[in-house]
Amino acid sequence: MATMSDTSGSDTSGSGATGAEGGVFSGPGWPRMEPRLIGNPDPLLLVRGVSKWFGGVQAVQDVSLTVERGESVGLVGPNGAGKTTLFNCVCGQLQHESGSIEFDGVELDRLPTFKRARLGIGRTYQRVEVFSDMTVYDHLMVSERARMGTGRMWKDLLNLSSPTPEERSRVGAVLDLVGLADKADVPVSALGLGMCRLVELARALVGEPILLMADEPSSGLDVHETRELASVLRTLQHERGMAVLLVEHDLGMVGEVVDRAVVMDLGQVIADGPFDTVMANPEVRNAYLGVSA
Amino acid sequence: MEQFAGFAIPGVPYGCTYAIVAVGLVLTYQATGVFNFAFAAQAYMSAFVFTLLTEHEHMPVLLAFFLSVVVLAPVVGLAMDRFLFRKIPNTNTTAKVVTGLSLLVGIPALLPVLFGNENLYNTPSLVFNPNVVYFHLFGSPINGIYMSTIIVTAAVLVAVVALMRFTNLGLQMRGAVESRRLVQLDGVNAGGVVAVAWAISSFLAGLAGVLLAPIYAQLQAQDYITLMVGAIAAAAWGVLRSMPIAALVSILIGVADTVAQGYLPTGSVLYSAVLPSLPFIVLVLALLFVPGMRSLDDAKDPLSSVDPPLPPRITAxxxxxxxxxxxxxxxxxxxxxxxxxxxxxxxxxxxxxxxxxxxxxxxxxxxxxxxxxxxxxxxxxxxxxxxxxxxxxxxxxxxxxxxxxxxxxxxxxxxxxxxxxxxxxxxxxxxxxxxxxxxxxxxxxxxxxxxxxxxxxxxxxxxxxxxxxxxxxxxxxxxxxxxxxxxxxxxxxxxxxxxxxxxxxxxxxxxxxxxxxxxxxxxxxxxxxxxxxxxxxxxxxxxxxxxxxxxxxxxxxxxxxxxxxxxxxxxxxxxxxxxxxxxxxxxxxxxxxxxxxxxxxxxxxxxxxxxxxxxxxxxxxxxxxxxxxxKRRWTTRFERLLFKDKDAGSGLNPGGPTVPVSAAPGGVVVPGSSGGDYV
Missing domain, CATH: 1.10.3470 (ABC transporter involved in vitamin B12 uptake, BtuC)
Known part of the structure; x- marks a missing residue:
């Protein structure tokens, strides 16, 4: 598997990546976050008392959490805790039964998934979801177009749908960032699982999300690749002001990336705070290890 | 009330004709993971051969039944499994549907080619005499065809439900539906289990075909296909999983049909146009309002990643x-x-x-x-x-x-x-x-x-x-x-x-x-x-x-x-x-x-x-x-012939800027991708 871009660096300390110095984020293809978003005191994502049932099973029980602008939050917990279900509720792939979700001041509850995405929510999936007939480049281009909602049949018929230089530039910048530039024309069906996860990440990033929701992005990656992925996420947060909500079982990676951790167990939030503090919480240790304090 | 009962009761045996097909469809889906569009064609085939043997060859009914239902139907079912459906990945719904449709179109067209294009009439009844009214239920005559349909439907329902719920074979069948490869890892002969399922369901198709044939004056594939669609409507209300619900809804469709026929004026548009569409309307309602029908294709084979991906289009x-x-x-x-x-x-x-x-x-x-x-x-x-x-x-x-x-x-x-x-x-x-x-x-x-x-x-x-x-x-x-x-x-x-x-x-x-x-x-x-x-x-x-x-x-x-x-x-x-x-x-x-x-x-x-x-x-x-x-095959040959010295991609090695799919290092198929599903 190819390594990620040198610009995202081998700096694995989590203390800021070198990507910005490579110019990836400062070019016209990759605008920085608007100041109004950075300075806005309201939380970016506000989840209030959300519950979700599957038949007789309550997968998410009265969950509340916030993600501030530019903040990196880890959503951790054992299998079956309800993390992915909560992700699906936020993105609109599942409809929650009670509670409310706000994103950037907009009530999400009645919005379909595609409109939530266009508001600036990027997403990767626990189970890899790629477009099997498409190349890596096409993945990013379709995401770029979808974000803008510019696809019109009449434009296609009048041959007005060719990629613009700006689109090519943005796609190229993201491919460089995640280290997939040399695989741009490869069909994803020819890629391994780890590469596909990077394609998913790149596809989410090209939409310039304000919030990136990454669901177990390191699954299928080796230790080295996981460190580089952590570095990219940290870079995106620091240099672009992108908020990150990360579901991950690799707690080492979570520790490198996040500012704060929220722990879920059996559908409920059981702890919320700085990562090290939360991990020392007896209830969290009990949930993870099955040992009481 | 008496009038209603008089209209409704004849609908019960009529609904049973749907029920026996519906139970067969659900069994096939439960046991093989295939929604068998060819079920009607299999039923027609057995009825065709049965009628041909009895009416044209003057063979005894039981011997003809043995050959057309006990032997032919399962053999065809086994062949369908061995040569067609076994090759299709569990997750490839399109391939399963298309293959079933090709059999639905092909089998009725093939029979006249094989046996001559003769019209077949008066299929004999298997058990009871169709011309004898055995008893009256609320004033409605129950003849031999309806007697045998009701009895066989009930017997099949009980037997099949028992097979699926209470036997080891049924358990293995349900496991194999999810993933043949996974149950094989547990030591189950998945191929054999699914083959048995196909044999049983094909026997049921043949049985239904022969049992219902005397209802029709002339044997035509069209009647079986229409019957199957009514049965699909019933099966859909059971989410293609519950045989008792499928049977119950079948009977309700039959009752609704006869009741409507009784009350609607014969010259009205409702009678002439809407009534014949009743099963299709029931099917549409099931597809709209039964949540399970929206997630039929959501099941994923945990081992789907071992399916090879499709090669890219040759023109590319x-x-x-x-x-x-x-x-x-x-x-x-x-x-x-x-x-x-x-x-x-x-x-x-x-x-x-x-x-x-x-x-x-x-x-x-x-x-x-x-x-x-x-x-x-x-x-x-x-x-x-x-x-x-x-x-x-x-x-x-x-x-x-x-x-x-x-x-x-x-x-x-x-x-x-x-x-x-x-x-x-x-x-x-x-x-x-x-x-x-x-x-x-x-x-x-x-x-x-x-x-x-x-x-x-x-x-x-x-x-x-x-x-x-x-x-x-x-x-x-x-x-x-x-x-x-x-x-x-x-x-x-x-x-x-x-x-x-x-x-x-x-x-x-x-x-x-x-x-x-x-x-x-x-x-x-x-x-x-x-x-x-x-x-x-x-x-x-x-x-x-x-x-x-x-x-x-x-x-x-x-x-x-x-x-x-x-x-x-x-x-x-x-x-x-x-x-x-x-x-x-x-x-x-x-x-x-x-x-x-x-x-x-x-x-x-x-x-x-x-x-x-x-x-x-x-x-x-x-x-x-x-x-x-x-195109891929011939392109490869021409490329070898004309451009053998060129270091470029080919039909089998789609190079150029792309990586050959089959040769990709560690070329793992993406889990959750459609695998072989081209469309």
Missing amino acids: SRVPQLDRIIRVLWYALLAGFVVSMLTWMPQNWENVFNSGLAFATIFLSITLITGMGGQLSLSQATLAGVGAFTAAQLANHLGLSMLVGGIVGAALAAVVAVVLALLSLRLKGLGLALMTLAAALFFDNTIFSQTSITNGQVGLALHHNWATPLNLINSNGHEFFIVAMVVIVVCVLVILQVRKGTVGMYLAAMRGSETASSGIGINLTWQKISIFALSGAVAGVGGTLLAIQQTVANSSQFNYQLSLAFVVIVITTGVGTVEGAIQAGISFVVMQQLLTYLPARFGGTSLVFVLFAFGAMNYAAHPEGILEFQ
């Missing part, structure tokens, strides 16, 4: 030099075809090719909806019919030229398609196929059956003045050819432009993963509606062309059976490319013409459908289509 991966040569050859062939049609082509062959162009236009609508949109529609002939009848009626009543009327017809077909899309928004795969099939049957029974619309069996004969200002009818065919060529070129250009544009990218994304597509901001609802509308419009235009070419708009040109056959034909040649649709249209009519030179027994459309059906069975092995497969 062959060496540029060969690409140029092939393009030049195509243009030369096209020019030669046009010149030939306008100069020396005999008139009968010119008519054949003209008809092929009309079919090709209809088939292009399948390329759009299925090849590009990934939506399996079984109602394209219906949409073509909407276009044709609209144009013909506008010409008949308003004196509008068929060419102008065709545009209105295309618009109306697009509107019908949009309604269908709105009803199907939450469906995919099998659910969508069933919804579109129900729509086609609804149109056949309710709209196209109205004399005021279609002029009944005779159809609307076209007049010369309907096709002004051009002389498209009864001429030497040149004018029609030019018009058809213009239409098809416009359609092809539209499709190619859409495919390479943003909407084409959205559709490709939608085919790959609807979840991820909506997650990046694609409005799936709008994309589905758009592609349904465009496909409906193209089908409407094609239907109008077909009506003009054949100088009649007849409901038999646009019935649901042809919708099924059209899908099978296009998928056989290649649903992913426009040339696949065009070659399907041309080869469909050319083969029919060639078969007229054979002895009458082999001639006609029957053998054409058999040939295409057998071709479609290759879909399991070559989901890219026979045409695409052959």
Whole structure:
């Protein structure tokens, strides 16, 4: 598997990546976050008392959490805790039964998934979801177009749908960032699982999300690749002001990336705070290890 | 109350005819993971052979039953499993549906070819005498057929439920449905388990076929297919899983039918048009309101990642030099075809090719909806019919030229398609196929059956003045050819432009993963509606062309059976490319013409459908289509021959900028991807 871009660096300390110095984020293809978003005191994502049932099973029980602008939050917990279900509720792939979700001041509850995405929510999936007939480049281009909602049949018929230089530039910048530039024309069906996860990440990033929701992005990656992925996420947060909500079982990676951790167990939030503090919480240790304090 | 009971009670045995088929369908789905569209064909086959042996060979009933049901039906079921369904990955719903449809089309067409094209009447009853009324229930006579249907249905229901719930074999069957490969890792002979399931379900199909045959005066496959659709409606209410619910709903459909017949005035539209569509309406309601029917295809084989991916399209991966040569050859062939049609082509062959162009236009609508949109529609002939009848009626009543009327017809077909899309928004795969099939049957029974619309069996004969200002009818065919060529070129250009544009990218994304597509901001609802509308419009235009070419708009040109056959034909040649649709249209009519030179027994459309059906069975092995497969094969040979020194990609090694799929280091197929699912 190819390594990620040198610009995202081998700096694995989590203390800021070198990507910005490579110019990836400062070019016209990759605008920085608007100041109004950075300075806005309201939380970016506000989840209030959300519950979700599957038949007789309550997968998410009265969950509340916030993600501030530019903040990196880890959503951790054992299998079956309800993390992915909560992700699906936020993105609109599942409809929650009670509670409310706000994103950037907009009530999400009645919005379909595609409109939530266009508001600036990027997403990767626990189970890899790629477009099997498409190349890596096409993945990013379709995401770029979808974000803008510019696809019109009449434009296609009048041959007005060719990629613009700006689109090519943005796609190229993201491919460089995640280290997939040399695989741009490869069909994803020819890629391994780890590469596909990077394609998913790149596809989410090209939409310039304000919030990136990454669901177990390191699954299928080796230790080295996981460190580089952590570095990219940290870079995106620091240099672009992108908020990150990360579901991950690799707690080492979570520790490198996040500012704060929220722990879920059996559908409920059981702890919320700085990562090290939360991990020392007896209830969290009990949930993870099955040992009481 | 007594009157109600008098109407309702006869519905119970009538509903049992649906029930026995519904139980068989559910068993097959539960035990094999295949929704067996061929169930009706298998039932018809056993009934056909049984009747042939008893009536023509004068064989004893029990011996004929043994041969046709106990031996033949399971053997055919085992063959279907061994040679077809076993090759299809669990997750590839499209391949399973298409293979089932090819058998549904192919088996009834094959039987007359094998055994002679004779009409079969008076199938003997298996157990009780159909002419004897054994008792009266609330005043309703229960004869031998209904007696045997009720008893056998109840016995089969109990036996099959017990098999699935309480036996080790049933447990293994349920496991194998999820993933044959996974249960094999647990030491289960999954192949054997599924083969037994196929044998049992095929025996049930044969039993149902022979049991129900005496109901019909003449044995016809059509009756079995209609019966099966009613049974599908019942099975859908049980989410294709609950046999007791399927049986109960079957009986309720039967009761509702007889009660409605009793109360509705016989001359009313409700009686003549809506009542025959009752099972299809029940099916539509199930698809709309039973949540489980929306997630039929959500089950994933945990080991689906071991399925090989499809190779990229050959046109995207062959060496540029060969690409140029092939393009030049195509243009030369096209020019030669046009010149030939306008100069020396005999008139009968010119008519054949003209008809092929009309079919090709209809088939292009399948390329759009299925090849590009990934939506399996079984109602394209219906949409073509909407276009044709609209144009013909506008010409008949308003004196509008068929060419102008065709545009209105295309618009109306697009509107019908949009309604269908709105009803199907939450469906995919099998659910969508069933919804579109129900729509086609609804149109056949309710709209196209109205004399005021279609002029009944005779159809609307076209007049010369309907096709002004051009002389498209009864001429030497040149004018029609030019018009058809213009239409098809416009359609092809539209499709190619859409495919390479943003909407084409959205559709490709939608085919790959609807979840991820909506997650990046694609409005799936709008994309589905758009592609349904465009496909409906193209089908409407094609239907109008077909009506003009054949100088009649007849409901038999646009019935649901042809919708099924059209899908099978296009998928056989290649649903992913426009040339696949065009070659399907041309080869469909050319083969029919060639078969007229054979002895009458082999001639006609029957053998054409058999040939295409057998071709479609290759879909399991070559989901890219026979045409695409052959193109890949020959491209590889030519590349070896002509460019052996070139270090470039090839058909088998799609190099250039791309990495060879089969040779990709660690080339793991993406979990959750469609694997071999081309469309």
